[in-house]
Amino acid sequence: MTTTLITGANKGLGYETARRLIAAGHDVWIGARDAERGRAAAEELGAHFVQLDVTDDASVDAAAETLRTEVGRVDVLINNAGISGGRVPAAEVTANHVRMVYETNVFGIVRVTHAFLPLLEAAEAPSVINVTSGLGSFHQITETEWGRYGSVTYSSSKSAVTMLSVQYARALPGIRFNAVDPGYTATDFNRRQGTQTIEEGTDAVVRLATLGGAAPTGTLTDRNGTVPW
Template sequence: MTISLITGATKGIGLETARQLVELGHVVYLGARDLVRGERAAAEVGARAVQLDVTDEASVTAALAEVDAAEGRLDVLVHNAGVLETGLDGDAALRSFDTNAVGVVRVTQAALPLLRRSDAPHVVTVSSSAGSFWAVTTPERPEHDLTLALYSASKAAASMLTLQYAKAEPGVRFNAVEPGTTATDMTAAFGIGRPPRESARVVVRLATSGPDGPTGTLSDETGVLAW
């Protein structure tokens, strides 16, 4: 049985990823800042809720301890929690990097002892091609005209962390993914995006790629993207 943990999973891509992994037979721990909302979402998809705020060290430690006590290992970790700040000031920058990048470090560090006990551990970071230097400097790409400085910069950091973890932990497969423009609370102001279930399939494909799957990549549904 495969044990999976997803951060920021009460809605959007995170919730749909949980739903699809449960359908594949995974035991899924659905991370939620608000445990009541988490339990409601978990009941909807057949997962288990755990209180997890990626910006709170104590919360992260307690969440992974709970998974450890119940399961003894972790096979799949999906970093899905994220924020999109449209402003550009110090406070917004701190919020962006705390969730989108530092949160990846907090959760990964707490999860590594459990991941090392898995026969085929996978970590998938829901990143963005908006954080790809190649994409934002290629005029033909839609990212070229995006001006979401903090989102792009923090996702670039998340992708780099994924690559560095892949190099440091060869026994764990680390990959970053661009899930596709998705209609979620984060993109509601822009009125764009496809249903979360479609983007979740991209995340699930990497999370279930098996022991011979890729590592140290940034990809979307078409394949590997340039950094």
């Protein structure tokens, strides 16, 4: 059975991804910072729960040790946890604003990937899926209407997520690394204003997570296909 860990999975896209992958036969571990909410979500779905705060080294290391002891490997790691940082005008953005968003969206991915790398390497066809955003695409921001929605903090953090995915893919060819843009999906993240359903928003992640050894590497996609860099 495929063992899958999803960070930030107690609600929204992470929760729906967990639901769909469980239905597809995956043994899903829900990683969440809030133990009460994470455990409740896991019980609702029939998943496992592990406390995991992507901004905290000790928490991530403890989560990795839990899965090492309980399972011994991770087949699919979905780095889903992320924050928006709010809409701060560019002229008012400080280093602290950027640092707060990067701590979760960028450093969190590095922290989790580093800690779980031995467990991924123990799998037969390991895969890492990093949830990025079209708002981090240079093409989308400069050439489409979505440019007016970008922000200094969030957009740049998601550009970094996409580049991390490409660089990991090149440096670690034994593991498939891909970036996925869920698209504008109705979740708490955007006050339910998104135009896609929660299921549509998880289509690309679920597709990659279920491809196994047939998955590509070093790609940026959404539910409709390739997203321009």
